[in-house]
Amino acid sequence: MKQYTNDEINVRWDPEKCIHSAECLKCLPGVFDVDKSPWINMEGATSEVIMKAIDRCPSGALSYKKNEKLQAPRDLGQAPPAQIRVMKDGPLLVRGRCALIGENGETIAEEGPFALCRCGRSKNKPLCDGSHKS
Ligand code: SF4
C-alpha cells in the first residue's frame, strides 16, 4: 500500500487491487503519471478534482481519506447498495455495500469498489490483476 498526501487528503494506492485500466492516467495525466516518481503528484490538481478522478477508479486500488477538517461522519447505512457490473472481456466490478470474504474467512474488503477476476488468470484471486488483457 502506498500513500500520498497534501494538506487536505491522503491518497492510497493498493497495487494488489489495480487492474491497470489506466482510467486514472487518462482522466488526470497531470496527477497520475507512471513515468514520474512518485507517480502521483498531489500538487497537480485540487483535492476536489483528485477525489473525483479517484472515484472513477474501477477496482478501488485508488482511494482517499479526507483529513479531520474535511472529514464528514461516515455512515455505512448511507452507503449505496451493492452493484455488480460485468466489464467486457474483464472482471466483475463490485461497488457499494458488499464485503468480500476470503476462503479462510478473512475479510479482503469491507466494501466496494473492488474487481473480481472472471477469466481465471489472475495471480491475485479473487481480485483481478489485469492478466485478462493477455
Ligand atoms: S485500476 Fe485504478 S489505479 Fe489502477 S490503473 Fe485503473 S484507475 Fe488507475
Ligand code: FES
Ligand atoms: S478478469 Fe482480470 S485477471 Fe481475470
